Amino acid sequence: MTPLxxxxxxLAIAAAAIWQVSVIPQSLMQMTVGPVLAPAVVVGGLAVLALLYGVSAWRGRQVDESHVPGQEPLPGSQRRLASLLGGGVAFMALVAPLGFVLPATLCGMGVARAFDAPLGLKSAGVCxxxxTVFWLVFAQLLGIGLGPALRWPF
Known part of the structure; x- marks a missing residue:
């Protein structure tokens, strides 16, 4: 992939992230620092970095290292990428029907697998x-609407 x-x-990922930050619901509590501030600052910083990289690539200051001999991708890189993206897709697809904790666990296991962690009970337990702690802190203590921890069919 060329630098441009x-x-x-x-920049497309930054635009999607900006859109996602814009749809975060405001907290019901009146507070100076709400649930949008931290994600907006992070996404804004990443968007600025993406823009600066784009300007640098446009000016030809970024080197295309995809064809340099001796710098081939590590073995299993396609599997790692699939694990990483699969975990995110599983979270997005399952969070509405199953609640937050199970899809977030599967997403965490996909990320862990992308970093070569073995899938098993230990990985499932840690994720x-x-x-669960993330849901308790953000949904229960801070009042951010992450939905229920688990959705029960009855």
Missing amino acids: RLAVLL GAIA
């Missing part, structure tokens, strides 16, 4: 604990 194409991809 990468810059366009980064499930992280997802």
